[in-house]
Amino acid sequence: MATNENLPPNVIKQLARELKNLDETPPEGIKVGVNDDDFSTIYADIEGPAGTPYENGVFRMKLILSRDFPHSPPKGYFLTKIFHPNIASNGEICVNTLKRDWNPSLGLRHVLIVVRCLLIEPFPESALNEQAGKMLLENYEEYARHARLYTGIHALKPKPKFKSGAISESTAALNVEQTNTSVCIVDTKTAVSGAVVQPTPLAPSLNTMKGASGGQEPPTTALNSVVEIGVSSGSTAAAPPTAATNKKESGLVKAQDKKKIDARKKSLKRL
Numbered sequence: 001m002a003t004n005e006n007l008p009p010n011v012i013k014q015l016a017r018e019l020k021n022l023d024e025t026p027p028e029g030i031k032v033g034v035n036d037d038d039f040s041t042i043y044a045d046i047e048g049p050a051g052t053p054y055e056n057g058v059f060r061m062k063l064i065l066s067r068d069f070p071h072s073p074p075k076g077y078f079l080t081k082i083f084h085p086n087i088a089s090n091g092e093i094c095v096n097t098l099k100r101d102w103n104p105s106l107g108l109r110h111v112l113i114v115v116r117c118l119l120i121e122p123f124p125e126s127a128l129n130e131q132a133g134k135m136l137l138e139n140y141e142e143y144a145r146h147a148r149l150y151t152g153i154h155a156l157k158p159k160p161k162f163k164s165g166a167i168s169e170s171t172a173a174l175n176v177e178q179t180n181t182s183v184c185i186v187d188t189k190t191a192v193s194g195a196v197v198q199p200t201p202l203a204p205s206l207n208t209m210k211g212a213s214g215g216q217e218p219p220t221t222a223l224n225s226v227v228e229i230g231v232s233s234g235s236t237a238a239a240p241p242t243a244a245t246n247k248k249e250s251g252l253v254k255a256q257d258k259k260k261i262d263a264r265k266k267s268l269k270r271l
Helices: 009-024 108-120 130-138 140-154 166-183 206-212 220-232 241-270
Strands: 030-033 041-047 058-064 075-078
Touching: 009 030, 009 108, 030 108, 041 108, 058 108, 130 140
Parallel strands: none
Antiparallel strands: 030 041, 041 058, 058 075
């Protein structure tokens, strides 16, 4: 247990419980730094809320607790330079929760959430930075430009976050790419020379057909369909040999029959 002369033992015990809770379940966009040797100063990193000029920046702040805490409010300071109506040039924070609206029942979690909300909705009426307050009331675009400039120069950069399911989604995408690549591979032993095979749902690749037949050559009809695909895409491919061969063989048979008939006619004339 940490000890600190500025804080009573009962307050230290209360803060220890609250800091442990903040560390285990931090508020959105807020991370608290715990110093076990000194509970009188609480550090926190606040992420700039989305849609504000402080987006994509992390701002470090501290809360200083007095000896009579929680009866008196802590004092808040931004350690990161920021352009904001309610934050002075020395980093002091002006918010009602830390002043007239303070209640001993309010914990550190409530204070930190209020400070982050101040980045979403400033109160120019009670400005510590008069230039920022006046600019916010008269020309918001100019105010936002100044605030973004300060954020880009002085704010810390947020750590990258991994969305839920991002790893599994990227793995699935990689598997899809590998599957598409394997479908496009052509078996050079069974493909017709010069044919360009375009794998489609209606005409699977030769590898797919060969795998389905247990390593045997694909049937003639499947091979003809692959050749037709290659010819239709503008490639030069050998014509299916079946029809041409049958036609040639039929012509040879007819020529042989004619020779036999002529020989028989000649023998009859001799008789």
